[in-house]
Amino acid sequence: MGWAGSGALIAWHDVEEGRETEYLDWHSHEHMQERLAIPGFLHGRRYSVMGSGPQFLILYTVKVSDVFTSQIYLERLNHPSEWTQQVMPALRNMNRSLCRVEASSGFGAGRYLQTVRFSPEQGQEAHLRGVLTSEAQLLAAQRGLCAVHLLIVDRDRSRTPTREAALRGGEDAVADWVLLVEGYDEAVVTQDRSGMLHQSGAAPEIVANLYRIDHISL
Secondary structure (H helix, E strand, C coil): CCCCCCEEEEEEEEECCCCHHHHHHHHHHHHHHHHHCCCCEEEEEEEEEECCCCCEEEEEEECCHHHHHCHHHHHHHHCCCHHHHHHHHHEEEEEEEEEEEEEEEECCCCCEEEEEEECECCCCHHHHHHHHHHHHHHHHCCCCEEEEEEEEECHHHHCCCCHHHHHCCCCCECCCEEEEEEECCHHHHCCCCHHHHHHHCECCCCEEEEEEEEEEEC
């Protein structure tokens, strides 16, 4: 099974100290609802970090990645609401990545989510993709886990300049490949998977963070 859609937006960021409550209210009561009203958006989630890493993680899935270049979506990004104009400047260290869903296995959403950011070694892309597609199926069936997804970022689309990006202070950082591991057992979700990734063709730098879900909207 896995996700119904073939595209995803994933974003890691911090929020200016003292403005976290305002940010959470805005995201739950306006921003997430606004995004899910755009044709092609399927569901949205917000997470808070556990341990070290960016404070918040945002995840949206879409039917197809072309949704991210649709006129209605770009209109929304370039004509932000008054509340969005107030909150966007409070976001810090934004990594906003538009992705295709390369592989997705499992059912539902887990309480805990591990995000693993990495890049393939040159010439190892096809091998790494094949290994992780198979690994996603095996991991999703593991006790303590419920789903695993492999995202590959479209860097050009992710860097499209918009009014919202300008409000955040300019060009956002962008990831490359992302492995998402989610489940109901924190210890299993947070296991170190860097060895498996390195053996399969991933480059040395791997960044893993653990998140707990705050809000999910379908």
